[in-house]
Amino acid sequence: MTISSSLNAGVAGLAANANRLATISDNIANSSTYGYKRVEADFQSLVLSDSGRSYTAGGVQTVTQRLIDQSGSLVSTANPTDLAVRGRGMLPVTPASEVRAGTSDPEMLLATTGSFRVDEQGYLSTSTGMILMGWPAALDGSIPPFSRDTSDGLEPVQFSLNLIGDPTTSIDTRLNLPATDTAAGSSGDPYNLSVEYFDNLGTSQSLSMTFTPTVAATGSSNEWTLVMTDSASGGAVVGEYVLTFDDSRTSGGTIASVTTVSGGTYDPASGDMVVAADGGPITVNIGAVGDTQGLSQLSDSFAPISINKDGSTVGNMTSVEVDETGNVFARFDSGVTKRIYQIPLVDLPNPNGLEALDQQTYRPSKESGAFFLWDSGEGPTGDIKSFSREESTTDVAAELTSMIQTQRAYSSNAKLIQTVDEMLQETTNIKR
Structure with a gap:
């Protein structure tokens, strides 16, 4: 019945705009969250078969998508191991819980930025429990060849906090x-x-x-x-x-x-x-x-x-630095600088197909496609910027504008339901 379909369409409109408001709320709440990627709600109409004599309203539904391929602005910091990807590509990280549990092959997750610092065990980790991953260097500082289509060669970046000598x-x-x-x-x-x-x-x-x-x-x-x-x-x-x-x-x-x-x-x-x-x-x-x-x-x-x-005498590690090509250097008070790891950039055909997780991290999925590990600055990837963090991709002004539009659309759908209710009431009054 056409009048019933109008009621259903109004209810669908309320639900769709409620979903859109939820995405707007999430975006605004994370407008100051480093590395946050905004969520967008797309409206899609539902069309039912039309007999030509009467029209049946199908309503609307929403599909949400996190726009991971969008990049936020980079802001400067005072920490040399605050890292952000400038351009395409993502940093490989892994949960600290898996590393400390002794997992031999910790899961590789992805992030576009992170404030990394050396923790009590020497791992380069964030305050939220994510550890940066990279390829370990040989004793002479060279990086051995590793497979680029698998994460098997990646290890959690860890430094020796003890004295070190360089013959x-x-x-x-x-x-x-x-x-x-x-x-x-x-x-x-x-x-x-x-x-x-x-x-x-x-x-x-x-x-x-x-x-x-x-x-x-x-x-x-x-x-x-x-x-x-x-x-x-x-x-x-x-x-x-x-x-x-x-x-x-x-x-x-x-x-x-x-x-x-x-x-x-x-x-x-x-x-x-x-x-x-x-x-x-x-x-x-x-x-x-x-x-x-x-x-x-x-x-x-x-x-x-x-x-x-x-070579040098025995020295204590004093600082850690990461250059644009992803090389991780440890500096010692003896004046020695040693390359310890190289951080690759992970690229995928469809970044928006990644599975979003907490703490601005993402997991490769079937929809994102197979990943490939590139040297920073090579291939399609950008480079790694130290002393930097990536800001949220949320535009607060645009979100507030969308919130006003959503509010008006919600009110209009509520008015539609009210109108259908009044028409049904009139229909009921005919019997009286």
């Missing part, structure tokens, strides 16, 4: 040997250079280099003997080499050849030689053949120019 693995030397000391009549006195390095326990050791000139009977020999000893090995010789320098017009003073007497073999292309120190091998670079940046033999003075080496 020395390479030493680059630049110094000048006096050319006059290999000439006939020279004293042949050696020159000594001690280079500090750090062993596997962070203890200071020294690698001593002794340069002894070969004095020529006539003219100049342009030859030196380099002997390296290791204090950690009780002063034992770890390498001995005979260095010959070029005296030509074009390459005068550069290394012409190196003969290995003992220790690691000299590489003429790179200038490297590996010496077996007590705590492990150390690569010593003295310059390639013909290279002007390594050892030289010029003039009449012994002049150490620069000694560059890695």
Whole structure:
């Protein structure tokens, strides 16, 4: 019956506008919530079959959708591990409850922003209990290859709160040997250079280099003997080499050849030689053949120019930083900065199909499509911005305008029901 369908349509209108008001209420309530994505209610008409002689009202229904692909404005903060995604992509996080329960494969959830801080167990987590996830770096700071279509390689980001040492693995030397000391009549006195390095326990050791000139009977020999000893090995010789320098017009003073007497073999292309120190091998670079940046033999003075080496003494972690490419660095009071993790950005074909959860987190679903892990700033993704939070996507002015429209629509549907009620009352009065 047409009049009954009008009543039903009015009731459906009340329910639809009540749903819309609920989404508006949620949006306004979360207008200051970082990372909140507004919800939108879409109205869809219901059309029943029309006989042509009378019309039956079908009414209306609502479909709600969270607009996850919308991005809010970024605001600056004072915390270096306040993170926000600038552009497409989401941060991988996991519930702290699963990690602390010892779950071997914690669930990967997604978020677009978060205020992360190092907690008492060293995890980079939020106050709401979400821990950031990333790919762990190798001991040398490199990131091993991981599968990009699965979260199996991701781990909760955790830092060691204890002391940490960084052993020395390479030493680059630049110094000048006096050319006059290999000439006939020279004293042949050696020159000594001690280079500090750090062993596997962070203890200071020294690698001593002794340069002894070969004095020529006539003219100049342009030859030196380099002997390296290791204090950690009780002063034992770890390498001995005979260095010959070029005296030509074009390459005068550069290394012409190196003969290995003992220790690691000299590489003429790179200038490297590996010496077996007590705590492990150390690569010593003295310059390639013909290279002007390594050892030289010029003039009449012994002049150490620069000694560059890695490694450091034991230090405490002082701060954590995340760069735009997602690399997580730990800084120590010893002056060392180490890359510990790399945070990927997760991209999906349909972000709006994600399942929304509490705390502005989302779970991949069938509707969102299969995810892929990208390096920040590569592919379709944006980059990671530190010292930043993403604001709510709610526009309060627009929501208040929609609230007024919803209120008027609700009142109109209520008036429709009142009118139908009066018409039914008139119908009832006919019998009287």
